Amino acid sequence: MIGRLNHVAIAVPDLEAAAATYRDVLGADVKPPQAEPDHGVTVVFIELPNTKIELLTPLGDASPIRAFLDKNPSGGIHHVCYEVDDIIAARDRLKATGARVLGSGEPKIGAHGKPVLFLHPKDFNGTLVELEQA
Numbered sequence: 001m002i003g004r005l006n007h008v009a010i011a012v013p014d015l016e017a018a019a020a021t022y023r024d025v026l027g028a029d030v031k032p033p034q035a036e037p038d039h040g041v042t043v044v045f046i047e048l049p050n051t052k053i054e055l056l057t058p059l060g061d062a063s064p065i066r067a068f069l070d071k072n073p074s075g076g077i078h079h080v081c082y083e084v085d086d087i088i089a090a091r092d093r094l095k096a097t098g099a100r101v102l103g104s105g106e107p108k109i110g111a112h113g114k115p116v117l118f119l120h121p122k123d124f125n126g127t128l129v130e131l132e133q134a
């Protein structure tokens with residue numbers, strides 16, 4: 001069911017500083033910041049030859065990553081995103097196994113303009129999993 005690794009997300013307290021590290025220290029291809037108010041984050045994507053890194057920082061008072069950064073003030077790996085061919089079929093199959101789909105259970109449009117869903121970290125070895133429609 002899951003396909004390509006679309007991105008690995010890192011929550012950061014200072015998006016500009018983190019982007020500069022990837023650009024200037026690691027020599028990476030760093031894209032401009034994207035505000036995603038519907039998701040409560042601002043993101044910066046870093047293009048790698050085989051996948052992407054998504055730097056993210058809270059946007060607004062109700063950001064879902066605020067508590068994560070409170071627990072990890074220096075930042076840390078926040079989630080992994082796998083591509084799926086059919087996100088509704090994947091969701092229904094996962095729900096049937098008892099996996100918890102976060103939020104309303106309905107996909108939202110993510111940073112790439114594709115539908116995304118999130119699965120509870122406690123059901124996947126302590127790792128927050130995002131699914132993105134390929």
Ligand SMILES: CC[C@H](C(=O)O)C(=O)SCCNC(=O)CCNC(=O)[C@H](O)C(C)(C)COP(=O)(O)OP(=O)(O)OC[C@H]1O[C@@H](n2cnc3c(N)ncnc32)[C@H](O)[C@@H]1OP(=O)(O)O
Nearest residue numbers: 036039064065067068078102110111112118121126127128
């Ligand atoms: C623009 C979209 C973009 C894209 O790629 O397209 C994005 O990726 S948007 C990314 C931001 N949005 C989300 O993360 C939505 C899904 N996340 C959530 O709903 C919450 O973050 C949630 C429910 C995973 C955690 O929320 P919160 O930390 O406030 O809740 P709890 O404190 O109750 O946490 C429960 C339990 O889970 C542990 N936890 C929390 N976050 C993570 C994480 N990222 N990875 C692993 N574990 C996590 C937390 O420590 C608690 O564990 P416990 O042992 O009970 O303390």
Ligand SMILES: [Co+2]
Nearest residue numbers: 009054081130
């Ligand atoms: Co993501």
